[in-house]
Amino acid sequence: MKRRSVLMGLGAAAVIAAAPLTASAAEWPAKPITMICPWSAGGGTDLLLRKLAASLAKETKQTVTVANTTGGGGAIGHAAIMRAPADGYTIGMITFELNSLPPQGLIPFTWKDFDPIMRINMDAPALTVKADSPINSIKDFTDYAKAHPDDVTIGNSGPGSVWHIAAAMMADELGIKAKYVPFDGAAPAVTALVGGHLTAVSVSVAEVRSQVAAGNLKMVGVMGEKRSDLFPDVPTFEEQGVKASFGTWRGIALPKGVPAATRAKIVKALKAAYDDPEFQEFAKNAGLSLAYQNDKDFTAFLDKNAKDVHRVMLSLGLAKK
Amino acid sequence: MDFALLLHSFGNVFAPDVMLVIAFGVAIGITIGALPGLTATMGVALLVPLTFGRPPLESLAMLLGLFCGAMYGGSISAILVRTPGTPAAAATVLEGYPLAQKGQAGRALAMALFASFCGGLSGALIMTFMSPLISTVALEFSTVEYFALAVFGLSVIVSISGNSIVKGLMAGLFGLLLSTVGADAISGFPRYIFGQMDLFEGPPFIPTLIGLFAVSEVLANVQITKQIVRVKTVVDRYFPSWADIKAAWVTIARGSVIGTFIGAIPGAGGDIAAFVSYGETKRTSKHPEKFGTGVIEGVAASECANNACSGGAMIPLLSLGVPGDAVTAVLLGAFVLQGLQPGPLLYKEHIDVVYNVFASLIVANFAMLIIGMLGIRLFAKVIMVKRAILMPAILVLSIVGSYAMRGDTFDVYVMLTFGVVGYFMQKHGFPLSPILLALILGPMAEANLRRSLVISGGDFSIIFSRPIAVGLLILAVLSLIASVYNHRKIQKRLALTDGAGGE
Amino acid sequence: MKRGDFVAGAIGVAISGGALVIASDFPADVVMKIGPAFFPEMLAYLLLLCSATLMVNAALAKPAVVAAEDPPPVRGLFLDNGIVRAMLTVAAVLAFTLLLRPVGFILTSVGFLIAMMAVLGMRRPLGMFGVALGVTAGIYLIFEKLLGLTLPAGVLDSILY
Incomplete structure (x- = not known):
């Protein structure tokens, strides 16, 4: 009796020990999946990923957990994704900072060290001013800035952040001089603008939408490829004769070296999760503009984006080399 | 103010299922608040996804209940095991823990609950009746006013310095220096990070807090080798005694106003409010020399202010769409997910939602009072747990609480380091709270001063160009002078009472 | 001085x-x-x-009035020395942190709790194990299940789910 239970115990132990081996050989996904979020729990990126993870869990009938590996302005989390085992059970969310950190010499790797799977969303900044401001178009803004060269302040979400770069790109294109005021995230910058302490902000449409809807602020132009779905009557920069387009993005990537068969399954499962109506509705309510790209397009996009960002940061004096 | 509508909203909130989710939210909130490392902000953030797809009233009521509960919950661990469950409860440690050590944990817990309830209710009522007025003042705060407010907050350091102002200042300056670690908020230049990317965003706040208070205390506690005479803890009350209420009512009234106002200023939250309220209470007290040894008004001051903050922080959120603190920033997301845009538009198009929020928060405070009273006996049991079980359990909670936020063991090392630093500082008579206050206010002071200078193009006169800022700076100087004067008085009295005057 | x-x-x-x-x-x-x-x-x-x-x-300053120091350790058993206990505590936290990722939260936590209880003088193995398991399970449930924050599963990775 006793011997039997010992044997059974050993057997069980052998099965447990063998499980990880059999898991990778069997059909993906044979065990729980972890998704790494390089930003902290409760933030916009985290909420989006958690929702996608829920849809992926539904799709794959597997547990999908989200691990927040944050710090270093996104550097730590991206490094964790890059170094994760390439067995298809660790999937990461990559964000714009993957392209803005390398020029600053803050991370020793680039997007090329990842295997991009899909782009999820792409959010453009908008030049936004107070609702009662006399500025109504990009041209008004340029004229105002040229008339008051020492008084134009543009709030952004942090030094070297995506919206800081956006503002600099904007000013460069318009040929004006402005003071970039970095805040700790977009919300306080928007608040300061509502209080009338800034000339404008250059943060995303989603981040100003509530104040614009409330009638406290107004958008002068959207710096994206097309108009925002939320505010279809605000023209883009390009429509106002200024060639400037920019935006932040989020996407999914794998560490390099995931076997092709597994990778194909992941691509398919993630696309299905993305198409889940629940996820789509969530993204719409959160004000995100979904902008799906498959792995190939996303790779090409990353390449161009990285070069653009590097160039602007160099001209801003934010890039090291 | 539309009283018929308010009445109607109370009707909505009193529906059984809404009451149930409020109670659920409050209970979870108290738990999250009491656990070190889990803050109100994080609790709300993590439960927002749960509310997706539920009706707005239910979702918001639950989150508001959680907000309320967590603000109170932080005091439980602060009083019982000297670990502020949330940063907002850090000031509660100062008087709450000494009370527990004297065997009066029940008294402190009852006062914390009562003060939380009074503060929370006042905040909710002020929100209900005065939102538009207060929100216009809040918007006047530009970078200059924030700088002035931070300086005013820092002037409290003298009040929480303990017996030696020099040591208190050293602790505060050490904290301020620590707050400069990480990427500079204006230029982005990484300062004092020694090549550690983990320090890029500064020393992680929650692990530092847990280390300084919880771990340092455990390290001191495990050294007690002799059989300790168990302090007899009497938990015979759910409600403070009449004498305690009489002693604390002025404090509670003042704390409610301070808390609501600081809560209403975007970017300043319960932690600052609690310290300012505590500092003011000590400064105006008739017996300031007793502070630090377990004064019941001290517990009331901080707990009532941090709960009043929740109502205050909702004011700019509802009327301007601008969150008043970190928790309401997450709540803003919850509103948006419900398809609601807080701000003037909400008042115009969904005034029913606004009134439902008023009613929910008021009801949530009553729920907190009831659930809190039911729980007091249970909470207080913690202190009866054998030391050999309690200390290891606190350590595991501290480690997990430090780890979970970023999923990074680096943060646990930070916690341990500050545990050791805190232990030695404590042993040599250095107060720890100034470090905390400095870590909260340092970045606010520096970033806003320099932001102001970016706007003015380097012209320092901008600081004195705005009346509210000048007023706050004058207040800071006055408060500093008064505290130093007060300190002298305290030293004299202490010298009279017990000769040496302690360490 | x-x-x-x-x-x-x-x-x-x-x-x-x-x-x-x-x-x-x-x-x-x-x-x-x-x-x-x-x-x-x-x-x-x-x-x-x-x-x-x-x-x-x-x-x-005049040499401080010698403050009432903690009484010196009386008994020889080294665990009764307060300083040693504190150092063991620091070491235990360090070990916990090092083992958290590879071994996983549940096993590390149970082991840590038992070790610390022993350091603090508890001597009832069954009770200690029970308490350690209970505390660990409680923390695990709150963090993992209620809040969805992942704690490392470590060697239990394949059987935990």
Whole structure:
């Protein structure tokens, strides 16, 4: 009796020990999946990923957990994704900072060290001013800035952040001089603008939408490829004769070296999760503009984006080399 | 103010299922608040996804209940095991823990609950009746006013310095220096990070807090080798005694106003409010020399202010769409997910939602009072747990609480380091709270001063160009002078009472 | 002379000195006049001043009335020595942190709790195991299940789900 239970115990132990081996050989996904979020729990990126993870869990009938590996302005989390085992059970969310950190010499790797799977969303900044401001178009803004060269302040979400770069790109294109005021995230910058302490902000449409809807602020132009779905009557920069387009993005990537068969399954499962109506509705309510790209397009996009960002940061004096 | 509508909203909130989710939210909130490392902000953030797809009233009521509960919950661990469950409860440690050590944990817990309830209710009522007025003042705060407010907050350091102002200042300056670690908020230049990317965003706040208070205390506690005479803890009350209420009512009234106002200023939250309220209470007290040894008004001051903050922080959120603190920033997301845009538009198009929020928060405070009273006996049991079980359990909670936020063991090392630093500082008579206050206010002071200078193009006169800022700076100087004067008085009295005057 | 205060002051001087040296390498800011070095330098000078004051006071002070120290360890058993206990606690936390990822939260936590309870003088193995399991399970449920925050599964990875 006793011997039997010992044997059974050993057997069980052998099965447990063998499980990880059999898991990778069997059909993906044979065990729980972890998704790494390089930003902290409760933030916009985290909420989006958690929702996608829920849809992926539904799709794959597997547990999908989200691990927040944050710090270093996104550097730590991206490094964790890059170094994760390439067995298809660790999937990461990559964000714009993957392209803005390398020029600053803050991370020793680039997007090329990842295997991009899909782009999820792409959010453009908008030049936004107070609702009662006399500025109504990009041209008004340029004229105002040229008339008051020492008084134009543009709030952004942090030094070297995506919206800081956006503002600099904007000013460069318009040929004006402005003071970039970095805040700790977009919300306080928007608040300061509502209080009338800034000339404008250059943060995303989603981040100003509530104040614009409330009638406290107004958008002068959207710096994206097309108009925002939320505010279809605000023209883009390009429509106002200024060639400037920019935006932040989020996407999914794998560490390099995931076997092709597994990778194909992941691509398919993630696309299905993305198409889940629940996820789509969530993204719409959160004000995100979904902008799906498959792995190939996303790779090409990353390449161009990285070069653009590097160039602007160099001209801003934010890039090291 | 539309009283018929308010009445109607109370009707909505009193529906059984809404009451149930409020109670659920409050209970979870108290738990999250009491656990070190889990803050109100994080609790709300993590439960927002749960509310997706539920009706707005239910979702918001639950989150508001959680907000309320967590603000109170932080005091439980602060009083019982000297670990502020949330940063907002850090000031509660100062008087709450000494009370527990004297065997009066029940008294402190009852006062914390009562003060939380009074503060929370006042905040909710002020929100209900005065939102538009207060929100216009809040918007006047530009970078200059924030700088002035931070300086005013820092002037409290003298009040929480303990017996030696020099040591208190050293602790505060050490904290301020620590707050400069990480990427500079204006230029982005990484300062004092020694090549550690983990320090890029500064020393992680929650692990530092847990280390300084919880771990340092455990390290001191495990050294007690002799059989300790168990302090007899009497938990015979759910409600403070009449004498305690009489002693604390002025404090509670003042704390409610301070808390609501600081809560209403975007970017300043319960932690600052609690310290300012505590500092003011000590400064105006008739017996300031007793502070630090377990004064019941001290517990009331901080707990009532941090709960009043929740109502205050909702004011700019509802009327301007601008969150008043970190928790309401997450709540803003919850509103948006419900398809609601807080701000003037909400008042115009969904005034029913606004009134439902008023009613929910008021009801949530009553729920907190009831659930809190039911729980007091249970909470207080913690202190009866054998030391050999309690200390290891606190350590595991501290480690997990430090780890979970970023999923990074680096943060646990930070916690341990500050545990050791805190232990030695404590042993040599250095107060720890100034470090905390400095870590909260340092970045606010520096970033806003320099932001102001970016706007003015380097012209320092901008600081004195705005009346509210000048007023706050004058207040800071006055408060500093008064505290130093007060300190002298305290030293004299202490010298009279017990000769040496302690360490 | 108060030795503790003197040493504390010296540490303060060292910290401020170090902060000043490092800050001298921070880039200047021509536009705003005050750059990344302004605040740290100002704070370091103030800390230097306070630390020096403390050192002078400590040096001038009469030898402190010997404060009631913790009574010296009476018994020989080394675990009864308070300092050793504190050092063991620090070591245990370090071990916990090192093992958290590879071994996983549940096993590490149970092991840590049992070890710490032993250090603090508990001697009932069954009770200790029960308590350790209970505390670990409670924390695990709150963090993993209620809040969805992942704790490392470690070696239990394949059987936990």
